[in-house]
Amino acid sequence: NAGVTQTPKFRVLKTGQSMTLLCAQDMNHEYMYWYRQDPGMGLRLIHYSVGEGTTAKGEVPDGYNVSRLKKQNFLLGLESAAPSQTSVYFCASNRWGINEQFFGPGTRLTVL
Amino acid sequence: AQKVTQAQTEISVVEKEDVTLDCVYETRDTTYYLFWYKQPPSGELVFLIRRNSFDEQNEISGRYSWNFQKSTSSFNFTITASQVVDSAVYFCALSIITQGGSEKLVFGKGTKLTVNP
Numbered sequence: 197n198a199g200v201t202q203t204p205k206f207r208v209l210k211t212g213q214s215m216t217l218l219c220a221q222d223m224n225h226e227y228m229y230w231y232r233q234d235p236g237m238g239l240r241l242i243h244y245s246v247g248e249g250t251t252a253k254g255e256v257p258d259g260y261n262v263s264r265l266k267k268q269n270f271l272l273g274l275e276s277a278a279p280s281q282t283s284v285y286f287c288a289s290n291r292w293g294i295n296e297q298f299f300g301p302g303t304r305l306t307v308l
Numbered sequence: 309a310q311k312v313t314q315a316q317t318e319i320s321v322v323e324k325e326d327v328t329l330d331c332v333y334e335t336r337d338t339t340y341y342l343f344w345y346k347q348p349p350s351g352e353l354v355f356l357i358r359r360n361s362f363d364e365q366n367e368i369s370g371r372y373s374w375n376f377q378k379s380t381s382s383f384n385f386t387i388t389a390s391q392v393v394d395s396a397v398y399f400c401a402l403s404i405i406t407q408g409g410s411e412k413l414v415f416g417k418g419t420k421l422t423v424n425p
Contacts, residue, residue, distance in 0.1 A: 302352065
């Protein structure tokens with residue numbers, strides 16, 4: 197099992213560009229999450245999904261969109277990147293009823 | 309509101325010293341879970357422990373131990389005989405139930421531990 201994987205690992209964008217981060221898990225987990233980590237802020241929840249075709253807003257959803265078309269994938273989109281979105285993004289997943297979240301390795305995004 | 313406070317931003321110790329990382333949480337839920345994660349310099353998040361709100365037994369795993377006290381809403385983490393490899397950022401987290409019935413984690417801001425040789 198690969199667990200939770202994230203693509204890409206690093207990315208540099210210019211202000212206004214768009215991109216999509218891909219999270220994939222092979223553990224058949226129902227729940228998936230996107231967090232961002234900023235220095236001194238811990239991890240903050242952006243969006244989450246409780247199943248295929250469903251998404252919900254977390255603590256800091258503005259400027260991001262998500263989609264969960266397949267159970268194993270959770271996409272995070274930035275339509276018009278801003279420097280404030282420079283961060284490390286973590287994806288996580290867990291099985292329904294088992295609340296230990298498994299984290300991906302992270303994506304380091306820089307917006308210039 | 310649910311909140312996790314890790315008051316210690318950075319701690320520096322010398323190898324073989326014991327060190328305790330503090331975690332204080334706030335929640336109105338009667339059922340909840342508490343977690344500790346380790347983030348080494350390589351950046352990944354490593355799960356250390358989960359504790360549910362009904363189990364106040366302290367736990368020991370090798371050099372790691374956890375002290376859960378509901379009376380003070382604290383879930384402190386102690387490393388005994390610290391080693392350089394323990395250098396990392398440690399996060400405490402609280403699991404809460406959303407309106408939709410899913411669970412999500414609320415993280416503290418982390419404590420950066422540096423263990424010097």
